[in-house]
Amino acid sequence: MILSALLTSVGINLGLCLLYFTLYSILRKQPGNVVVYEPRWVAEEKSKQKRHFSLEGFLPSPGWVGRAWQLSEEELLSISGLDAVVFIRIYIFSLKVFTFAGIIGVCILLPINFLGDQLSFDFSDLTSKSLDSFSISNVDDGSNRLWIHWSAVYIFTAFVCYLLYIEYYYISSKRISYFYASKPQPHQFSLLVTSIPVSSGSSVTESVESFFTEYHSATYLSHSVVRQTGKLRRLLSDADKWYRKLVKLKAKNLTQKRFTRDGFLGLFGRKVDLLDHYENKLQDIEENVHMEQSSVVEKEVPAAFVSFKSRYGAAVALHIEQGVNPTEWVTEPAPEPLAIVQSLANLSQLETWFPFLESILSLTFVSEVITGYLPSLILQGFQWFVPPIMILLSSIQGYMALSQIQKSACVKLLWFTIWNIFFANVLSGTVLYKVNVFLEPKNIPVVLAAAVPAQASFFISYVVTSGWTSTASELFRLFPLISSFIKKKFAGKHDEDFEVPSIPYYGQIPKIVLFGLLGVTYFLLAPLILPFLLVYYCLGYIVFRNQLLNVYEPKFETGGTFWPIVHSSTIFSLVLMHIIAIGVFVLKKLPLASILTVPLPLLTLLFNDYCQKRFLPIFKSYSAESLIKKDHDNQNDPSMPEFLDKLVTAYRDPALMPINYSGRNDSHDSLLQHAAEV
Template sequence: MELQDLATSAGVNIGLAVLFFALYSVFRKQHANAGVYFTRHLLRERQRMQDAGDEKETFTFESLVPSAGWVKRAWDPTEDDILKSSGLDAVVFLRIFSFCMRFFMICTVVGFGILAPLNFTDTYLADNPGEKEENQYGTLDKLTILNISYGSMRLWIHFAVLYFISFSAYALLYIEFKHIANLRLDYLANVLPQPDQFTVLVQAIPEPENEELNYSDNVDYFFRRFHPIEYLSHHMVYKSSHVTSLLSELESLKLKIFSLKQKLPSQRAPRHAGLCGLYGPLVDPVEHHMEKLEDVHRQIRECQREFRQKKKEVPSAFVTMRTRWGAAVTAQSQQSTNPMHWATQWAPEPRDIDWPNVEIPYDQLFFRRILSSVLAITLTFIYVPITAAVKALGSLDSLEKYLPQVVVDNVLEIPIVQSLVQGYLPALLLTAALYVVPSIFFFLSRVEGHPSVSRQERTAASKMFTLLAGNVFLVGVLGGSLISISQTFSDDPKGIPRRLAEKVPSQANFFITYIMTTGWAGMPLEILQSGSLILNFLKRHTVEKNKPLLDQVLSLPYYRTLPTVLFFVLLGLVYSIVNPLILPFLLMYFLLGYIVFKNQVNAHTVNLQRSCLNTRNRLKLIFSLAVCMQVLHVYEPAYETGGQYWPEIHSRTIGCLVFMQVAFVGLFSLKGLRAASFASIPLPFLTWLFHEHCQQRFLPIFKKFNLEVSFQFSCVNFSNFSP
């Protein structure tokens, strides 16, 4: 890739980023968009701010002028502020970005201060013009390890940097793991008592020997026998698919009634009481929806009675213990000689439970996970030709084979078009092709039968990272390189290792454009919330005019964002020494991600002192929230796992580090410095030892609830606790 192609891609992405940030700065000042950019706060305060959009907005020129003050307000809040407002999971999520910024800042200083000048001043590419095809290497390749001569002593500098980066990663990862582990211990010790802290999910309940008894009787007998002091009560799980749909309808009706009550009776148009409002007598819409609400309540009560009468129980139950100590002992111990009976685990939070999955028989989970893994692997292989085809579009030679000659002569000959095709188009198409994959993996993770949404998201993130690392990186880099060098196998078989060492580093330029497309333009698009913005506009001008979008608050997209972050960590580690040019682009991505997501998850509490504000004052208040106050919040925590994402992030970062070290064991050998190759062999083993130490020292804090802390709260009795 030439400098012109990279500059074109950078220009396009920087332009899009500036445009999206400017639009966000303007849109967030508009009263009509308060429900998009301040949804979390407005939902908490809508009992006081009942009708924020009834009067016409007062136009001001200032509301159309972009400003950057929100960046400072997003940067200001401390970790304690975010912990109080959004929970420990949000803190861990943001610390991923801060860790990456610190680590890749070190890599950037070393890469551009030492490696880039070292690579650029060598003359391997200039001295060996016959070794490569014309235009095979661009100007930017002189900054990479490609330009280091075969067997050069300069490679020892790369070797020293490899050790320096590895030990820097050890130090930062250890500090981060220790800090997050302490945060989790503080969270477990200081969090207010919640029902899930006293509750255990019991699956694979054996059928009772007496036919007159049911699963509920079996649970009661078992826990009274083996946990006579701590056992308090239990609640069986029923086949409740119909009730789930009724509950969704119930919530929808509540929102409709609330919205209608905000209007004056004279503003509520009567509707027909018949089907879809097409026939029947005219009635007040509030009364009509209240009747439907009562009918849904009646159906739910009938379903509950039917459950008990027909014994539609499933072999799963939520068992409540008297103390957190009793729940910890029960959840973390084997209850039966047969591990497939009376399987216990901590109960998820009520908002984290996936109720249909709780109903799945325990013995089906093994086969469901095999099926999910097979489908995930199949999808990964399906994307192999897609990735290859997308990368082929970045080559003008490949495009000329498939496009009409007229297009080739008249369009591809234009310099700006060539730069766009080679520097921007492949990364854009790859980003678009991968957009739907996280949702597919999330569905497959749900098929596995995990009872909590948080576990489903973590599993989906793992699958997505595997696809990115195994497909986009390994297949895209090594597969393309092997195909390109296989053509010269018969002519020069001894030169294949050397050509492989030259081909792999040159692929970094594609990933630079991918980082810019996904991060530089993607992060501003994330903060713009384009989907919610369009939905809010349509709702205000079609279904419910002059009403903001306040139906729900979005949650952090862990399973979408985390795989991309970890994939970029992999790219940064592998190419930090091979091609230091990638490091500033990565650093900018993590900086943008930190600011954007800190803006999305942070919430400073703002109390509205006067509930009797008139409409005009409420409009001014919303405007002041958007411009002056530090109310920067979009995402509401959907659940709280106490930072359980971090051990998996740590493990995958270790995997990326090992891959980098193994790659350099081979790369030094291929570049003719076997001594450095042998001296690099201990590094993967050191990384494995470091990982094992962290697993023994910190992982149990995230996997189990320690009895020492739970014993301190043994005096807190759930039977006397009212949330």
């Protein structure tokens, strides 16, 4: 790519960003768009949007930037939780890294590259100059100036490792503080038990009660057995749909428009009163619900949510083997009780149909290979469908909690993205695909050193196109805007029908990490990419602070456990840079620099090992000291007895709870209440 082509791309994408910002600053002021641009405040009835026409509302203004900038970390913590704070700190960390890298790269390395004589250059036509002239490829072979590049690699690595340590220490401390300050949560006191052995003549409920009463008598509180309620949930969904129709019909109070035909599209069949039709339909479904609820009591799955009187009691039961047979009484953390995950109802079917899935997908190597070697065509043609596919794979893998599913999907999507965006473009058509390269790993640094710089112009353009424009479009929210318009104009839905979205961490974090990989890798090779990366991270920092303030509402809280993924990815990026640097110095006929670079990846991996031993256990589970201290603090909390009473019912399947849409009262409720209690 020549310089003029890059400038053209920058101009187009910068224009698109300004267009998105301008439209956003105008559209966000319109009363009809408040559910698109401030949904979380609409849900909490705090929106200050004016509900009347104003000429000022059609003038763009940058006021939203100031509000997003002034949002403090403590305010963000109280609004969106620790995960949001960690998400923003990923941007802050990246800004620190690439500001430092930009100073060295642009002010020192870039001029050295530009003044090299390796590539021919005509100063009379600067705009037609290849971007390769700004890369290390333009430095003369064997030049002593390459020692400046070698020094820069060491200095940059030391600085990034220092920041990684500081950030890991800060977030781990924040995680503990957040835990101490948090209110009791049901999932802190509970766990999910699967593969429950059931003796002949007894039920799952009796087995769970007997086992935990005997072996955890001091801390066991209650349990809720999982049942197969798929059909019941569908009936309840239908009941809810017809009930909403009935309520809207009664609210309209249009007697003359209540009569229609019950056939296709209201054009065929007998003429009926919609009010009576809806009520009869609702009563029929309610009868079916009661019958299904009565029968589902016996449809037990060998799995149960078990709750304890203390966090420490739950932790002890979670982290030790429950029985002499390790394949029975398998425990895992309980998901957040937003709702019982539907896949739980199908545990027995999954074990019967796909008994090999969990063991295969749980292997890190297999998971990474499958997601990494999916054809690049999938990413290019179906990039919108890749994140949901990763969510599906994580669900099949056996994760139940939404937080666990998103964390697993984040790792899968990260490796998929790194392979299909970076390696597939860099290595496509090179000899690295030949088997003999893998049989001789010593050739890999040289192959990477030859292949990676050749794609510098592509990745600079990619940062501008995919980074700048996609971040600005996140602010504009085109698809939610169109969806809101269609619902209002054609479906007749209003503000009360919307749902506040949650930020898809699993989709955004891999993108941030990918651009970090590009910046670290090309810091040595083509530092021209660094200013464009800084613009991307600045945009992301402001845009997502605004979105977390006004748009997204957290649906779960992991306590900042996404950070170890970013830490490990940064270490991977550094080691990849070192390997490429070794090959570059070999190609540039500076073997001594290549030899002196060899210790650097080893030192980086040793540093990573220290960080993982020092900090990672804090992110996997809370210490006994933390749990017992928190339990002791709660003993003096007057609201704790009420919480424990609610904990008994926290994991009961909502599908088994009594319903009464029609206002009738019958004997089913006593049976359903009994079913809910077990």
